Amino acid sequence: MSPIDLLRPLWRALPIDIHWRQRIKHWLLQGPLAGRGSRRMAVLDVPAWDSDWRVLLPPLDEPADRLLVIDWKPPTPDLDSGSFRLRLILDLLLESGLAVDFIGDREAESPDYAEALCARGIRTFVGPSAALEHLIAQGHRYRQVWISRPEVAEVYLAPVRAHAPQATVIYDTVDLHWVRFERGAAFAADPTELLERAHRYRRLELANARTADRVIAITEDERARLLQEDPRLDVRVLPNVHPVVDRAAPLSERRDLFFIGGFQHEPNVDAMQYFAAEILPLVRAELPEVRLRIVGSHMPDSVRELDSPAIEAVGYVAEVEPCFARARIFVAPLRHGAGMKGKIGQSLSQGLPVVMTRIGAEGMGLTHEQDALIADDPATFAAAVVRLYRDEVLWSRLSEAGLALMRARYSAPVVAEQLRALLTEPPAEPVAGSSPAAGTGGRPESVELRSGEDGARTASLPPRETDRRVLILGIYLPGIANHAATISRELLGSRDWEVDLRWASVGTDSSEAPADPELKALTRLHSPERVPKFVLLNRLLAEAEIERYRYLLVVDDDIELSPGFVDRFLAIQEARDFTLAQPARTHDGYTDHQFVNQLLGVESRRTRFVEIGPLFSLRRDGFASLLPFDEEAPMGWGLDFVWPVVLESQGRRLGIVDAVPVRHALRKPVSTYDYTETQTAMQAFLARRPHLTLSEACIADPTYPLTGPTAIAP
Amino acid sequence: MNRTPLISAILCTYDRAPLLARALGALCAQALGPEQFEVVLVDDGSNDDTAQVAATFAPLLDLRYVRQPNSGLAAAKNHGVCLARAPIVVFLDDDDVLDSRALERHWLSHRQDPRVETAVLGYTGLGYEQARSPLMRYVTGVGCQLFYYPSLKDGQELDFSFFWGGRSSCKRALLLEHGLFDPVFRFGAEDIELAFRLREAGLRVRYDAQAISTMIRTLSVDDFARRCVLQGRSNWVFHQRHPHKLVRAWTQVDGVESEWARIAPHYERLLASARGLDRWANARVEHDLELDPRSTELLHRAYAALFRASRIKGTVERMREERLERHGEVDRL
Structure with a gap:
C-alpha cells in the first residue's frame, strides 16, 4: 500500500465541504508542489469525487416505484390556473394508485397548501435544501419524475439525473413561456426586455425539453411548435383538466359579464385594461x-382602479363557481x-x-359560432357580446356545445387516459454513442478471420515430378532439451514437397x-566437440547434391512449428x-531482432533482412552466391547483414513470411555460446564485407496483406 | 527508393474515412516539404472509403497506403514501423489534425536531443466542436482520462507513462533495437506497455508543447465508457505481463475485484446517471446556456464514477476470462 492509500481515509474523514475539497485537490495536483521532481507519472483518472462509492450506490432492496412531482411551490388551485391544473393532475395520479411525492421549490402563500397535499397522502418537501436532501436520500425510489415549469426544471434536472438516474423524466412546459413573452412584447412598455426574456426562455425551454425523456405540451399547437424546433423530442399533449357540470x-x-384570471400573469392585466378602455x-x-x-x-392597482359603476373589480374569491x-x-x-x-375551459x-x-x-x-364566439377587433368583440347577451337561443346552444366539448376532450376520465399513456409508454431509447469506441486502428470485437481464398497458397507450385525437392x-544439441524429433515429424509430413531431412x-x-x-536415423553427422554451426552445415552440404533441390532450409532444434508449416x-x-526467406517469430518467444516479430495482419513482406536462424530458406537461384556458407563468420553472426548486399546486387529478393511464424521459446539465444566473443568476431567479419546497418536492413517494402487465416502461434 | 525522409508519419486508421481525409489534409499543409517526410498509412481493415481517401491524397504526399485485415492497433503500428524509412517515426491518430509546424517541431526536438532513447510527446488540443463538449473538456482538462496536459510544462522530461500513442515520436532505431508493440493489445495500453519495456533502454519522454495537434472527434459518454472498458481489459493484460510496482500503479488493478463486487449491481445506474447528466449538459451547451457549479460537480462526479467503474469492469472481465481459459470451467462468483 502506498502512502497515498494510507492518507486517503484520513482525507475523506476531514470535515471540509466539497468546494474546499476540490480546491485543495486542484492545488495539490496542479499547484507548485505538483511540479516537484522532473519525472511524473500519469494517473489514469483523478476522480471528481473522492472515490467513495457509498454516496453513489443506493440500497438495492428498495424498488423504484414512486412518482415525484416538482413544481415551484405547493399548488394553490384557488390562486392560479396552473396550480388548478396540477392539483387535478395530482388527483388523477393518486386515483390511479400511484405513490406520489411532491417537491416545492418554495413555500406557497400559506402552509395550508402543503398541508392539503399531505392530507391527500402526498409526502411533501419544501425549499431547495429539503428538496436536495430528499433527492440524495430517496432519489432511487422514483420510477418517474415530473418537473413543471422552465425555471424549476433548470434547477432540478441535473440533481434528478444525478440522484434518480433510473427515473423517466417528464418535463411539463405548462405553456411555452417564450411564445407568451414574444407575443407580449408588442403590448409591453419595454418590448426589448421582453424579447430578450423570450430569447432566453426559448433556449432554456428547448434545453430542458432536450434533457427530459418526455415533454408535455398543453395543446397540439404547442406540441407542433416544439417539434418544429427540435424534431428529436418526445412530446405528448396533456391539456387542462376540467370538472364538467351536468347542466348549466x-x-x-x-346577468352581467365576467372575467377571472391570476393577475401575476401579465396578459390578464392587459386584457382587462384593453377591455375596459376599448x-x-x-x-x-x-x-x-x-x-x-x-x-x-x-390583482394590481392598475386593475383595481378600473372599479367604477361599469366595472366591479373584486380581487381574490375563494369560491368561484357561484x-x-x-x-x-x-x-x-x-x-x-x-x-x-x-x-x-373553466367557464x-x-x-x-x-x-x-x-x-x-x-x-x-373551439369553432366560432359553434362552441363560442371569437372576435379580435374591439367593435366585432363588442357586437358579439351584445348579440349573445340578447339572443337566448344562441346562448343555450353555445352553453350546451361548450359543455359537450369539455366533456369529450378535457374531462377527468379523458385526460386520465392520456395521463396513463404518458406515464406508462416506454420513452424512446436514449441516443447512444454513434461511433465505435475502438479508436485509431483498433476494434473492440475479436479478430475476424477471413475464410477467403489464400492467395499465396493457390499460386502454382513447380511440377511435382521434376522440381519439388527440399x-x-x-x-541439434542432444545433451540439452530440444524439439528436434517433433520438428522432424512436422517437416517430413509435407504433402506438397519431397523432403530430404x-x-x-x-x-x-x-x-x-x-x-x-x-x-537417430536422420542424424547424418555427429560431432562430439562444439563445432561452429555454419562449419557443420557446410559439412552436411558437402555430402548432398544441392542442385537437385529447389530449396535449402536450415533449422535449429529449439523452435516450434505450426501444423503444415513447410x-x-x-x-x-x-x-x-x-530467393531467401524466413518465417517471422511469434511475440511470445525470444527475439534477437524486433523487426522479425510477426506482423499480425500481414502475410509476408519483402525486406532487406533475413536472419541466420532459427530457420531460413534459400531457393536454388541463391545457391551459387551464398553456398557454401562463409565460414569467416563461424556462428553466422553478421551473415544476415551481408546476404542482402550479395543477393540484391543480382536483383534477387529477400522476405519474411508472417503468416506462419515460428515460436522460439525453448532456450534464450546465445545460451550455448559466448556473446562477447561472437560479437567481436562479427564486427571483424563485417569490417571486411560490404554490408547493411541494422536500420538499413530492417525496412519492409512492400508488405502483402494476409488473406487467409493467421497462424498466430504453433 | 527515394531519398531518405527526415521523419515518417505513421497513421493507423479504421473506418474513419471522413476524419482521415482531414488528417491527411493537415499533412499536406506541413511546414516541412512533402519530400522531407513520408506518410505510412496503415488501414486496419476498414469497410468504408478509406482506400479512396488514400488514393486522393497519394499524389499530394509521399504516401504509402497498406491494408491489413483488422488486427488491432498494436499490430497496425508495428506494420507501419516496419515500412517506415526515416530515422524518426511519429505516431498519429486518424481523428487528429496536425498544426502546420507539428512535424517540423517533432523533428527539431529530436535534432536537439539526438540520444536514441529520447522520445517526444506533442500537445493535443480540442477542436472547436470538441471544446464545447462537456465530456471532452472533462476528460482532457478535469478528470484527464484522455489526456493529462494541464499539469505538464513545455520541455519537461517525463517518464514512460507519457509515451502516448497518436502524439509521440521516437527514433526508429529505438524500436528496432529494443522493442515493438505487443499485438496482444488490440486497443489501449499498447503504447505504455511498449514504453515500459523501452524504459529498460533508458527511455525518456520530452514534452514539446509546440508540436501541436487537434482532436477532431467528439466522443459520447457511451463511446468513452466502452473505451474505458477496453482500457481496463488491456490494463489487466499489461499487469500480467509485467507484475512490476510501476505497472500496478499505472494500471490500477489493485483491489478491483472487491471494488467491482460492490459496483457491479449499480453499473447500469452509473451509466444512466452519466448519460442523463451529459444529456443535460449538452442540451444547455447547444443552447448557449451556462452550466452552474453545483450541477457541473454532479456531472463530473458521474463521469468520474462511470469511467472508473468501466475501467474496473474491463479489468475484472479480462481477469475472469483468463481464469476461465486457465481452468476451463465456469467461474462462479
Whole structure:
C-alpha cells in the first residue's frame, strides 16, 4: 500500500465541504508542489469525487416505484390556473394508485397548501435544501419524475439525473413561456426586455425539453411548435383538466359579464385594461345596464382602479363557481399569452358561454359560432357580446356545445387516459454513442478471420515430378532439451514437397533418456566437440547434391512449428518470389531482432533482412552466391547483414513470411555460446564485407496483406 | 527508393474515412516539404472509403497506403514501423489534425536531443466542436482520462507513462533495437506497455508543447465508457505481463475485484446517471446556456464514477476470462 492509500481515509474523514475539497485537490495536483521532481507519472483518472462509492450506490432492496412531482411551490388551485391544473393532475395520479411525492421549490402563500397535499397522502418537501436532501436520500425510489415549469426544471434536472438516474423524466412546459413573452412584447412598455426574456426562455425551454425523456405540451399547437424546433423530442399533449357540470345554471338568473384570471400573469392585466378602455364602452352603448365583474388573485392597482359603476373589480374569491353560475357571458379579450387558457375551459365546463379573441381560443379546438364566439377587433368583440347577451337561443346552444366539448376532450376520465399513456409508454431509447469506441486502428470485437481464398497458397507450385525437392539441414544439441524429433515429424509430413531431412548433432548426450530412433536415423553427422554451426552445415552440404533441390532450409532444434508449416511457408516464398526467406517469430518467444516479430495482419513482406536462424530458406537461384556458407563468420553472426548486399546486387529478393511464424521459446539465444566473443568476431567479419546497418536492413517494402487465416502461434 | 525522409508519419486508421481525409489534409499543409517526410498509412481493415481517401491524397504526399485485415492497433503500428524509412517515426491518430509546424517541431526536438532513447510527446488540443463538449473538456482538462496536459510544462522530461500513442515520436532505431508493440493489445495500453519495456533502454519522454495537434472527434459518454472498458481489459493484460510496482500503479488493478463486487449491481445506474447528466449538459451547451457549479460537480462526479467503474469492469472481465481459459470451467462468483 502506498502512502497515498494510507492518507486517503484520513482525507475523506476531514470535515471540509466539497468546494474546499476540490480546491485543495486542484492545488495539490496542479499547484507548485505538483511540479516537484522532473519525472511524473500519469494517473489514469483523478476522480471528481473522492472515490467513495457509498454516496453513489443506493440500497438495492428498495424498488423504484414512486412518482415525484416538482413544481415551484405547493399548488394553490384557488390562486392560479396552473396550480388548478396540477392539483387535478395530482388527483388523477393518486386515483390511479400511484405513490406520489411532491417537491416545492418554495413555500406557497400559506402552509395550508402543503398541508392539503399531505392530507391527500402526498409526502411533501419544501425549499431547495429539503428538496436536495430528499433527492440524495430517496432519489432511487422514483420510477418517474415530473418537473413543471422552465425555471424549476433548470434547477432540478441535473440533481434528478444525478440522484434518480433510473427515473423517466417528464418535463411539463405548462405553456411555452417564450411564445407568451414574444407575443407580449408588442403590448409591453419595454418590448426589448421582453424579447430578450423570450430569447432566453426559448433556449432554456428547448434545453430542458432536450434533457427530459418526455415533454408535455398543453395543446397540439404547442406540441407542433416544439417539434418544429427540435424534431428529436418526445412530446405528448396533456391539456387542462376540467370538472364538467351536468347542466348549466338557468339563464333567467344570469346577468352581467365576467372575467377571472391570476393577475401575476401579465396578459390578464392587459386584457382587462384593453377591455375596459376599448370594448366595454361599445357594449354599454347598446346595453347600458351591463357591468363587468373582475375576479382573480394578485390583482394590481392598475386593475383595481378600473372599479367604477361599469366595472366591479373584486380581487381574490375563494369560491368561484357561484361567479360562473351568476354571470351571463364570460369575456376573454386576451391580446397575447400562450398555451391553453384555464379560465376559458373553466367557464365552458360550467356551461357559461364565452366571447374571446383568437389568442384566447388557441389550443382548445373551439369553432366560432359553434362552441363560442371569437372576435379580435374591439367593435366585432363588442357586437358579439351584445348579440349573445340578447339572443337566448344562441346562448343555450353555445352553453350546451361548450359543455359537450369539455366533456369529450378535457374531462377527468379523458385526460386520465392520456395521463396513463404518458406515464406508462416506454420513452424512446436514449441516443447512444454513434461511433465505435475502438479508436485509431483498433476494434473492440475479436479478430475476424477471413475464410477467403489464400492467395499465396493457390499460386502454382513447380511440377511435382521434376522440381519439388527440399533439402532440410538441422543441427541439434542432444545433451540439452530440444524439439528436434517433433520438428522432424512436422517437416517430413509435407504433402506438397519431397523432403530430404538431415541432422547433425553436436556435443555429447549426458542424459539418460533414450534417443528418438527416427531422429537417430536422420542424424547424418555427429560431432562430439562444439563445432561452429555454419562449419557443420557446410559439412552436411558437402555430402548432398544441392542442385537437385529447389530449396535449402536450415533449422535449429529449439523452435516450434505450426501444423503444415513447410507447405504453407514455401507456397508463400514461391508466390512472392523470395530467393531467401524466413518465417517471422511469434511475440511470445525470444527475439534477437524486433523487426522479425510477426506482423499480425500481414502475410509476408519483402525486406532487406533475413536472419541466420532459427530457420531460413534459400531457393536454388541463391545457391551459387551464398553456398557454401562463409565460414569467416563461424556462428553466422553478421551473415544476415551481408546476404542482402550479395543477393540484391543480382536483383534477387529477400522476405519474411508472417503468416506462419515460428515460436522460439525453448532456450534464450546465445545460451550455448559466448556473446562477447561472437560479437567481436562479427564486427571483424563485417569490417571486411560490404554490408547493411541494422536500420538499413530492417525496412519492409512492400508488405502483402494476409488473406487467409493467421497462424498466430504453433 | 527515394531519398531518405527526415521523419515518417505513421497513421493507423479504421473506418474513419471522413476524419482521415482531414488528417491527411493537415499533412499536406506541413511546414516541412512533402519530400522531407513520408506518410505510412496503415488501414486496419476498414469497410468504408478509406482506400479512396488514400488514393486522393497519394499524389499530394509521399504516401504509402497498406491494408491489413483488422488486427488491432498494436499490430497496425508495428506494420507501419516496419515500412517506415526515416530515422524518426511519429505516431498519429486518424481523428487528429496536425498544426502546420507539428512535424517540423517533432523533428527539431529530436535534432536537439539526438540520444536514441529520447522520445517526444506533442500537445493535443480540442477542436472547436470538441471544446464545447462537456465530456471532452472533462476528460482532457478535469478528470484527464484522455489526456493529462494541464499539469505538464513545455520541455519537461517525463517518464514512460507519457509515451502516448497518436502524439509521440521516437527514433526508429529505438524500436528496432529494443522493442515493438505487443499485438496482444488490440486497443489501449499498447503504447505504455511498449514504453515500459523501452524504459529498460533508458527511455525518456520530452514534452514539446509546440508540436501541436487537434482532436477532431467528439466522443459520447457511451463511446468513452466502452473505451474505458477496453482500457481496463488491456490494463489487466499489461499487469500480467509485467507484475512490476510501476505497472500496478499505472494500471490500477489493485483491489478491483472487491471494488467491482460492490459496483457491479449499480453499473447500469452509473451509466444512466452519466448519460442523463451529459444529456443535460449538452442540451444547455447547444443552447448557449451556462452550466452552474453545483450541477457541473454532479456531472463530473458521474463521469468520474462511470469511467472508473468501466475501467474496473474491463479489468475484472479480462481477469475472469483468463481464469476461465486457465481452468476451463465456469467461474462462479
